[in-house]
Amino acid sequence: MNHTFGQVLTMAMAVVGGLGIFMLGMKYMSEGMQAVAGNSLRRMISMVTENRLLATGTGTTVTLLVQSSTISTVIMVGLVNAGLMKLHQAVGFIMGANIGTTITGWVLILQIGRYGLPILGVAALVYIFCKRDRLRFIAMAIMGLGMIFFGLELMKEGVEPLREMEQVRELIQRLAVDNYAGILLCIALGCLLTFIVQSSSAALAILIAAAATGLVPFPIAAAFILGENIGTTITVLIATLGANRNAKRAAYAHVLFNVIGVSWMLLAFPFFVLGVAGAVEWVHGVDPMTMDIADFENPAQYGLVITAAIAVMHTSFNITNTLLFLPFVRSFARLLERVVPEPRAKEVAHLKHLDAKTVDAPGLALEQSRGEVVQMGRGTVKMMDWIRQLAFNGPMDEQMVQKTMHREEVLDNIETEIVAFVTDVLDANLPHSVAEEGRVQLRMAHEYESISDALASVLKCFLKLRELKLELSAAHLRELRDLHDEVATFLGKVTDAYDHRKVFSHREAETISSDITRQVKDSRERYLQLMTDSQIDARLSMTYTTLLTNYRRIKEHTLNAHEAMAGTKAHHRD
Structure with a gap:
């Protein structure tokens, strides 16, 4: 026995x-x-x-x-x-x-x-x-x-x-x-x-x-x-x-x-x-x-x-x-x-449920997290479109306001998940090029999350104007709309470049960034001159300058995202 x-x-x-x-x-x-x-x-x-x-x-x-x-x-x-x-x-x-x-x-x-x-x-x-x-x-x-x-x-x-x-x-x-x-x-x-x-x-x-x-x-x-x-x-x-x-x-x-x-x-x-x-x-x-x-x-x-x-x-x-x-x-x-039919409520993509298995294949796991970073970028572009419609194209739609604010919360959650996921991947035995891709994703996820925060702040400014029953002049609204479109185009260009792995030149990105900065400065100077020449509600002035600051923040984070994927050092301009 x-x-x-x-x-x-x-x-x-x-x-x-x-x-x-x-x-x-x-x-x-x-x-x-x-x-x-x-x-x-x-x-x-x-x-x-x-x-x-x-x-x-x-x-x-x-x-x-x-x-x-x-x-x-x-x-x-x-x-x-x-x-x-x-x-x-x-x-x-x-x-x-x-x-x-x-x-x-x-x-x-x-x-x-x-x-x-x-x-x-x-x-x-x-x-x-x-x-x-x-x-x-x-x-x-x-x-x-x-x-x-x-x-x-x-x-x-x-x-x-x-x-x-x-x-x-x-x-x-x-x-x-x-x-x-x-x-x-x-x-x-x-x-x-x-x-x-x-x-x-x-x-x-x-x-x-x-x-x-x-x-x-x-x-x-x-x-x-x-x-x-x-x-x-x-x-x-x-x-x-x-x-x-x-x-x-x-x-x-x-x-x-x-x-x-x-x-x-x-x-x-x-x-x-x-x-x-x-x-x-x-x-x-x-x-x-x-x-x-x-x-x-x-x-x-x-x-x-x-x-x-x-x-x-x-x-x-x-x-x-x-x-x-x-x-x-x-x-x-x-x-x-x-x-598996379409759901009644809109779903939110997550990647927590895939951590255990995909980290076993770290090189390919980063392709999945890269996809999530792309989706974060797409999410911020959608927020830009929704805010344009709310602020410049008609009355405030409460459902769209809630959808925009919800998207900002979703992007916060996804950034947290990407950080945890990529950190786990980077713990594996990786070649330098793959590890660098992971670090780029961490930088870009942070920039996109910061953009979503700034966009939420932009929407809150417009909501505040409505709550206080204050209105910007047609000229100032037109300037803000043009600025909004310039920033949105820059954001979309960077996101498309990352999605298709086709980085455009750093000089071109810097040129676009400088043009937007100059546009913000010119708008601020014209408004300050207007404040000097006439009496304007202080709350309206504060909200307008906050809007300009937020658009500049979005531009800066977009430029940082471009520099991250291009492999150059990010500038902490804020």
């Missing part, structure tokens, strides 16, 4: 230790590959086009580099939540992410498990002693690869003794997939395993470790793979709690895509598995459906064949499912719009 307990404990330690090293290796490889890919990866995910094939290709590439469909899909949900990706684009991206996550199985076919430790050691030495950023992160990716194979080897060694236990063999025999009840049970177990380890790649590694030792036959492994495709959607679904309707639709797209795919696969399962087995037999000369590890002189050869069969099954299922869905991407998006 003690011997059995000790054996079980040894196996558990090997499996848990191997799984931990494997998952840490996935993390290091992902971070290294993201850092090496750099800005091109973030640009790629932000430039998903209307073309469904390109969206699918982007999803595949991003997931390949992030090494997790869960992380890439959560980031995609965040971009949809921020309004930077349309729903039908997200659907195409999700399909690609499901293909990208199958790469793990193909990597494990390399069968270099025994070399995992020396690969890890050499790469770790390069990572520690090398001073160049790019080489260090390449070494980190290779170090992660070594950890993946070393961890898989440990898991295989831990699982191997289970094959000799009678109780375990009987349990595996009960999981026969010769009927739909057995297939459904295996799918459920695969789903549960993926949800527990929170990674479809880690669940696949456990499955391959068990299959490579002869413990789990190929047909059962094939059914487990289907369950893993469903299990990986649960985390994304949880991530949308508190998200807006489009983010929920994107998450439901991920769930439905996989559930519908597994549903049709249930009907075709026997034929599909036989087809995969036939393809593997054609390449390796062995039928994975009937082979036994005892028939192999070299157990590693058995492991190679069954790992190849699992990889082919995983990839062929996801590619087939994607090909079936591709013609119906827009129809699928419209269906999701009916399933």
Whole structure:
């Protein structure tokens, strides 16, 4: 009894230790590959086009580099939540992410498990002693690869003794997939395993470790793979709690895509598995459906064949499912719009609910927070439009006044969230260029929040004039309106430049800023002269000069935002 307990404990330690090293290796490889890919990866995910094939290709590439469909899909949900990706684009991206996550199985076919430790050691030495950023992160990716194979080897060694236990063999025999009840049970177990380890790649590694030792036959492994495709959607679904309707639709797209795919696969399962087995037999000369590890002189050869069969099954299922869905991407998006209808009340985008997962992919996480900064800019531009309508184009609409004030509160909250989010991201191991992007976002979020405060103050000045029943002359109103338009144009130009990553020249920005400053000074001097020549209500004078000061503040913060994205030092002019 003690011997059995000790054996079980040894196996558990090997499996848990191997799984931990494997998952840490996935993390290091992902971070290294993201850092090496750099800005091109973030640009790629932000430039998903209307073309469904390109969206699918982007999803595949991003997931390949992030090494997790869960992380890439959560980031995609965040971009949809921020309004930077349309729903039908997200659907195409999700399909690609499901293909990208199958790469793990193909990597494990390399069968270099025994070399995992020396690969890890050499790469770790390069990572520690090398001073160049790019080489260090390449070494980190290779170090992660070594950890993946070393961890898989440990898991295989831990699982191997289970094959000799009678109780375990009987349990595996009960999981026969010769009927739909057995297939459904295996799918459920695969789903549960993926949800527990929170990674479809880690669940696949456990499955391959068990299959490579002869413990789990190929047909059962094939059914487990289907369950893993469903299990990986649960985390994304949880991530949308508190998200807006489009983010929920994107998450439901991920769930439905996989559930519908597994549903049709249930009907075709026997034929599909036989087809995969036939393809593997054609390449390796062995039928994975009937082979036994005892028939192999070299157990590693058995492991190679069954790992190849699992990889082919995983990839062929996801590619087939994607090909079936591709013609119906827009129809699928419209269906999701009916399933999750428009809300009665206006929603506010947040990113708190995505902190935990997106920080695992810091390079791409900054693309999401960048989207939130863009939305802050768009929010201030909208406030400028609403204030123009309220102050210069007609009577004060109470509903629009409340909407403008509410927008200022929303921008305050989003800035707080961006600061917390980006600070978490900057705690990760990042190359200099990515860290600098994070610092730029912090500066710009602060400037946009300050602009919203100044705009709220502008609106309060106009409300005060109405409350005191004071009116500015037509000439002064015209001057304020022209000033408002100049500042709004400058703000829109800076925001558009940041959104499209096309910074205009610092000289042009300084010229616009100087023109607005001169306009404010001229208006103030003319008003002071008017005060000298005639009697004007002191409250009216105070409010008018406060308006001019606020417009100048907005201009200064807009110039600071431009300098932040242009990489120049901000001027604290206020």
